[in-house]
Amino acid sequence: SWPAGAPTRPLVRGVARALGTAARYAGFVLHPWYSHKCLPLWGACKLMAIARFQPQRPAPIRLVGFRVSYASVELLRYIFREIFVDRLYEIETDKARLRIIDAGANIGLATLFFKLVAPDSRVTCFEPDPRNCAVIAANVRDNGLRDVDIRQAALTDTDGFVTMHSNAALTGDTAQSLSRKFRERLADSPTRIHSYDVPALSLRPLLDEPVDGLTHGVEGAQGRGMACPGESRAD
Helix, strand or coil: CCCCCCCHHHHHHHHHHHHHHHHHHHHHHHCCCCCCCHHHHHHHHHHHHHHHHCCCCCCCEEECCEEECCCCHHHHHHHHHHHHHCCCCCCCCCCCCCEEEEECCCCCHHHHHHHHHCCCCEEEEECCCHHHHHHHHHHHHHCCCCCEEEECCEEECCCEEEEEEEECCCCCCCCCECCHHHHHHHCCCHHHEEEEEEEEEECHHHHCCCCCEEEECCCCCHHHCCCCCCCCCCC
């Protein structure tokens, strides 16, 4: 039995976290369909070490064969794990040239993923935050990527302008939203919410040809008719 006052909860949480991490990477290694396993695994290990020993390391970092710019190491590690280890946007297809719409592109890691697994893919990135757009542009430019169209705009149901809400203290916020209430629930303090107006574009004109994958990281726009019938989605 544990002594009175022993810190059992932190220990249990630590063990659960370690088991979850082990299961995630075991599933990644054992999955029969996942290609390009070595580079993402090395990248994940590299980011774990950097987050532990060099959390303020300046960009860029070499990952999965790309020169990657980013806003913060911790956010980069989180997004990298989702996209390259959890394979959030995995598409099983024999097509060599995919047509991708990356809605809510953040810093462009999904674009790098698609260019890794299908180098001839055509990707259209939508990202409302001008700082994130600058990082996407750097990642496209520094890696000599072709057929990547970057649009600094929110993807909604109609063209015009919308108000975005983000955490003013968090550069590269991955949970920017059209809903202020949603963003406030994730913030330490409502006073940290930064609101700004951005151009908005409709998805519909982009569906004049088949789309193989549509990433859907558009907080607050899901209920505004952004998704169109018949689309092909990656998530």
